[in-house]
Amino acid sequence: MSCKVKLLQQFYDRIWVAGAVGEIDRFFNTQVEASGLMHELELTAVEFHDFAVALQEIMEVSQVTLEKTIEQGEWVSAMGTFEATLRASGRTITGSGMLMARIVDDRIVEAFNCVDFLSLFEKSGLLPENALALGMAGHRFT
Secondary structure (H helix, E strand, C coil), X not given: CCHHHHHHHHHHHHHHHCCCHHHHHHHECCCXXXXXXXXXXEEEXXXXXXXXXXXXXXXXXXXXXXEEEEEECCEEEEEEXXXXXXXXXXXXXXXXXXXXXXXXXXXXXXXXXXXXXXXXXXXXXXXXXXXXHHHHCCCCCC
């Protein structure tokens, strides 16, 4: 495992699995903006902290696995899966996402994310099952 992949795994293990959101600055350059987590919104390190806290109120992540990784120069891409327990029901769920990050001096300086939030919110009961199919059929969620 390369240094950049190790850094990503440490990030997921500390921030998401251990819930140590206070350590976010250890992984991010203070000027970083993470995009792709919310539509048309880039999150600063401070905003990412709030995002992580909000998501951790919904679920407790028990494991993050980097399934596939690719590195080139300062860049690393990872496709990962996670397992979590929903706090409201105690139900175990799984999810997936991808990250493309530029790492300089052992800190993330750019991050582009793609997380399957639709499935995550379906599994958590915040959206109906088959929400994608319903939306494609013209159903409006109110």
